[in-house]
Amino acid sequence: MYQLRKIKELNGYRFFQRFKWDESNCKLFAENNIIYGWNGSGKTTLCDFLKALVDQTALSDEIRFSLLFEDTDSHEFKPINKNQLETIPYRICVFHHNYIRDNISAVDHVKHIFSVGKEQTDRIIEVKELKEEVRKQSSRLKSLQNDLSAKKGEFEKFKAEKAKLIKDTVSYNSSYNKNKFYDSFKKLKDKQTLTEEEYKRVLSSVHAEKREPINTIRADFIQSTVEGYVSDILSETPTNKTIDSLKNDYEQSKWLEQGLSLHAQRQSNICLFCGNQISNQRFDQLRAHFNKSYKDLCDRIDNTINLLNNKINEFEISKTSLPDSALFYPELKGEYILLQSNAIEICDKYINAILQIIEILKNKKSDIINLSYLNVFAMCVNELSFDYSVFNKINDIIKKHNEITERFQESIREAQHKIEIHYLSNFSDSIITFEEEIEKREKK
Numbered sequence: 031m032y033q034l035r036k037i038k039e040l041n042g043y044r045f046f047q048r049f050k051w052d053e054s055n056c057k058l059f060a061e062n063n064i065i066y067g068w069n070g071s072g073k074t075t076l077c078d079f080l081k082a083l084v085d086q087t088a089l090s091d092e093i094r095f096s097l098l099f100e101d102t103d104s105h106e107f108k109p110i111n112k113n114q115l116e117t118i119p120y121r122i123c124v125f126h127h128n129y130i131r132d133n134i135s136a137v138d139h140v141k142h143i144f145s146v147g148k149e150q151t152d153r154i155i156e157v158k159e160l161k162e163e164v165r166k167q168s169s170r171l172k173s174l175q176n177d178l179s180a181k182k183g184e185f186e187k188f189k190a191e192k193a194k195l196i197k198d199t200v201s202y203n204s205s206y207n208k209n210k211f212y213d214s215f216k217k218l219k220d221k222q223t224l225t226e227e228e229y230k231r232v233l234s235s236v237h238a239e240k241r242e243p244i245n246t247i248r249a250d251f252i253q254s255t256v257e258g259y260v261s262d263i264l265s266e267t268p269t270n271k272t273i274d275s276l277k278n279d280y281e282q283s284k285w286l287e288q289g290l291s292l293h294a295q296r297q298s299n300i301c302l303f304c305g306n307q308i309s310n311q312r313f314d315q316l317r318a319h320f321n322k323s324y325k326d327l328c329d330r331i332d333n334t335i336n337l338l339n340n341k342i343n344e345f346e347i348s349k350t351s352l353p354d355s356a357l358f359y360p361e362l363k364g365e366y367i368l369l370q371s372n373a374i375e376i377c378d379k380y381i382n383a384i385l386q387i388i389e390i391l392k393n394k395k396s397d398i399i400n401l402s403y404l405n406v407f408a409m410c411v412n413e414l415s416f417d418y419s420v421f422n423k424i425n426d427i428i429k430k431h432n433e434i435t436e437r438f439q440e441s442i443r444e445a446q447h448k449i450e451i452h453y454l455s456n457f458s459d460s461i462i463t464f465e466e467e468i469e470k471r472e473k474k
Contacts, residue, residue: 031120032100032101032108032118033059033099034097034099034120034122035058035059035099035100036058036059036097036098037051037095037097037098038050038096038098038109039094040094040095041093041094042092042093042094043079043082043093043095044072044078045075046076058098074127074128077124077126077128078128081122081124081126081128081129083122084122084123084124089112094111094112095111095112096109096110097109097110097111098110099120174471174474177471178468178474181464181467181468182468185465185468186208188460188461188464189209189211190207190208192208192211192453192457193207193208193210195453196211196449196453199236199449199453200236200445200446200450201236201446202446211454212461214454215458215461218458221455221458222452222455223452223456224448224449229449231361232445232448232449232452233449234360235359235434235442235445236449238360238361238442240435240438241358241359242357242435243435243436244353244358244428244431244432245428246425247353247421248348248351251344251345251348251380252338252380252384252416253416257411259334260334260387260391261404263327263330263331263334264391264394264403264404264407265401265404266327281396283396287328289302289303290313290316293313299313328395331391331392331394331395334391335391335392338387338391341384342384342385345377345381346381348373349373349377349378352370352373353428355367355370357431358427358431359434362427362430362431362434366424366427369420369423369424369427370424372420373420373421373424376418376420379413379414380414383411383413386410387407387410390403390410
């Protein structure tokens, strides 16, 4: 280690422009030295020069100096100039008011505690700057937290309001709250909104009262095969010898036919009406007129008329057996009313058509060899579609009604769920916006 013994020369440093050590009057620096002089005589400048030797940052190219160092081990002297400072090991510490200014500072807000050293002072300054930044960031953080809290508050209010809307609309119990509302939204996979009509229908299901089951109606009506059956009758004529006077007189023909049968049963040839004797020739004429083919055809006509009358009765019963629309659940009522009206129109149409067919058959019986009735019948039957699907649709609605009655509570829950999903779907965009806004604020 080397110790500074004297400053042989110093040029170009402030007012030390041509300084030379006074060899005759100045002794070498001892271990302890006192340097004194008037203000402005250069004491601080000398300290600053020594400090510059430590930092080697303030030594400009214009500065020239020569220093004498002594090796503390060998006591050999070695002159050193500016360019040779780094060749020897030495240590100079300068403590003056500039050093205090630059290196000693009070620890923030703590009395009687000081930090010594430039690096420490820089750290303290950095700490102060960081604390100021912390203060600013804390203020900004608080503002962001308030903003986040406000947005979360808005979201919670939104969820509470919408949960109450759903709860009041579908009559959920008091346990349905904003948390259950949000949980249901999280489970929502696809939007499912209802049309206005669907909404009204489903809502009526929610508030419906339990109703009694309804019996289904018969849908076994006249079939299209009747067309061929009646056509065969109308196109048939009996193979017999007819009596002209009876051919066109149905009532008289019917009366005589019954009388002939009655006389045969009693084995009498005395007229039961006038009391006169009936000749065998007259009996033969009447038997020829009312032969088996004629009788069979008349029987077929009568049976068909009876069958058609039964069908009329069935249509009448079907009309009266259509249930009152007031018996149905509200969500089924509108559809049923339309089908009910259609079914009544069909019944009336078929009753009128069957009455016309019966009249055609009666005319055929009274004019049994006339084939023109076939064309009249064809015109009448062509107006019939033999489509009774409306009654099947009515029975389908009745089955739905009965199923609702059977599983009434479950159907209410299904209706409630549909309306809840409807509202969740409508609120979906708003909820997603809230979530995105909150996420942005949380990231900030």
